[in-house]
Amino acid sequence: MGFFNGAFGIHENSLLLRGQRAGVLAANIANADTPNYKARDLDFAAVLAGETGSAGLGLARTRTAHIAPAADVVDGALRYRNPFQPSLDGNTVEAQVEQAAFADNAVRFQASLMFINRRISTLQLAITGQ
Amino acid sequence: MSLFNIFNVAGSALNAQSIRLNVVSSNLANADSVATDPGSAYRARHPVFQAAMQTAWGAEPDASAGVRVLGVWQSPEAPAKRHAPGHPLADGEGYVWGSNVNVVEEMANMISASRSFQTNVEVMNTSRDLLLKTIAMGR
Numbered sequence: 001m002g003f004f005n006g007a008f009g010i011h012e013n014s015l016l017l018r019g020q021r022a023g024v025l026a027a028n029i030a031n032a033d034t035p036n037y038k039a040r041d042l043d044f045a046a047v048l049a050g051e052t053g054s055a056g057l058g059l060a061r062t063r064t065a066h067i068a069p070a071a072d073v074v075d076g077a078l079r080y081r082n083p084f085q086p087s088l089d090g091n092t093v094e095a096q097v098e099q100a101a102f103a104d105n106a107v108r109f110q111a112s113l114m115f116i117n118r119r120i121s122t123l124q125l126a127i128t129g130q
Numbered sequence: 131m132s133l134f135n136i137f138n139v140a141g142s143a144l145n146a147q148s149i150r151l152n153v154v155s156s157n158l159a160n161a162d163s164v165a166t167d168p169g170s171a172y173r174a175r176h177p178v179f180q181a182a183m184q185t186a187w188g189a190e191p192d193a194s195a196g197v198r199v200l201g202v203w204q205s206p207e208a209p210a211k212r213h214a215p216g217h218p219l220a221d222g223e224g225y226v227w228g229s230n231v232n233v234v235e236e237m238a239n240m241i242s243a244s245r246s247f248q249t250n251v252e253v254m255n256t257s258r259d260l261l262l263k264t265i266a267m268g269r
Contacts (some may be wrong), residue, residue: 030143
């Protein structure tokens with residue numbers, strides 16, 4: 001069954017990441033008027049490096065007795081956003097920037113979903129032969 | 131699934147913004163209220179928002195933060211003093227005390243609250259679409 005395990009490639013994890021990023025951006029938008037709230041976002045490059053096996057930003061385990069860190073896609077990839085213009089109340093959310101990022105994220109989520117859907121149709125075609 | 135958590139986060143923002151709109155409407159309604167002494171004059175009210183890190187919702191504590199209204203704060207500015215000897219609420223020297231509501235500030239506040247509310251509704255709609263499409267995966 002090795003073929004089916006990797007059938008969806010990176011899109012399986014991509015959906016997870018996009019879902020979590022949507023949550024982070026929604027929290028930013030919800031707190032657009034909260035004093036001292038600092039906007040956050042996911043560092044996509046760090047997540048990708050962590051997923052593809054190269055040196056990520058997660059905890060390194062140098063001995064087998066070390067407890068493994070929690071398996072989370074966004075582990076260690078949350079960063080504070082640098083605002084274009086900081087506001088007087090300490091809030092760094094720029095609503096338009098967050099809205100744009102949220103829309104971008106939603107489109108990429110749907111793209112991954114579409115890749116998975118097409119993959120399913122392809123597999124079904126191969127299984128049924130028609 | 132953190133997409134479901136967005137409904138909690140955006141919902142808390144909708145609640146906070148509607149409280150803010152309520153407070154603004156109260157301020158605007160009382161902009162012309164008068165009182166006999168400065169202590170009982172109407173003072174402009176403003177809600178104070180705070181990020182609510184959600185551990186109780188079962189989500190990871192640092193990735194999603196809703197909003198809660200910490201309290202409603204009253205403006206410390208002095209109420210407007212007006213000389214109106216014929217007014218039924220005038221004090222011994224002929225003064226009435228109006229509210230310290232700044233109507234222009236309240237209108238700007240109302241527009242800001244309304245925009246934030248709309249943005250959060252949009253966030254909820256988008257998340258709902260994404261979830262429905264995920265449910266229909268493979269059909």
